[in-house]
Amino acid sequence: QQQVKQSPQSLIVQKGGISIINCAYENTAFDYFPWYQQFPGKGPALLIAIRPDVSEKKEGRFTISFNKSAKQFSLHIMDSQPGDSATYFCAACAHISSGSARQLTFGSGTQLTVLP
C-alpha cells in the first residue's frame, strides 16, 4: 500500500512555463512534507519543505501548496528552466517518539523535462 501517491509520472514543460507536481497522502500522522530533487548520478537533495500549519511556502521559483483537509500537497516551479530538468520526489514524515521515528515515506517520483 503506497502511502504517498505522486503524479504525474513524467512531465514536459517549455522553458518559462509552470511545472506542477501533485502528491496525496493517507497517514494523518505525517507532520513534515519535503520535496527532493534528484539529478542523474546524484542522490536526492532537499529542495523545499512545509509543515501542515501553513498552506503555502515559497522559496524563489519553488512553491509548495498544502491542503490539509484534502491531504494533498503540490510543488509549483515557476519560470521553469532547462536546469530544472530532474526527478522530483515528494515525501512525508511523522515524528513518532520511538520506533519508526523520522523515516521518510516517498512518492514514486516525477521525471521533469524542461525544453529550451
Added chain:
Amino acid sequence: EAGVTQFPSHSVIEKGQTVTLRCDPISGHDNLYWYRRVMGKEIKFLLHFVKESKQDESGMPNNRFLAERTGGTYSTLKVQPAELEDSGVYFCASSQDFTGTSTDTQYFGPGTRLTVL
C-alpha cells in the same frame, strides 16, 4: 564539508552471491538511514541507525539483509544470498538530529546501483 558517500557506485552480481554496500555519513551525524528504490518505483525506507544502534529496521525486506554501523560511524548493508528482486538503487542518508523532530534534514548519498543477474 564532505557529503554522504557510498561505495561502490555500481555492483553487478549473480543470484546467490553476496554483496556488501558501504555508506559514510556526514561527519558528526548521529542518524543514518538506508533506503532502496526499485525500478522506477518509490524510494522505500529500509532502516534507521542512531549512532551504532538500530532504531528502526521495519523496512528490511527479509533476513537476507544485514546492516551494521561500526562505532557509530560508517555503515554496511550486506545482502546474502542476493536474489533477482534485490536489484535497485540503495541510498544512504544521514541527519544531525539537533532537535529530535521530524524536520531534521536528511542528506542523501549518490546511491549504489545493484544489479542481480
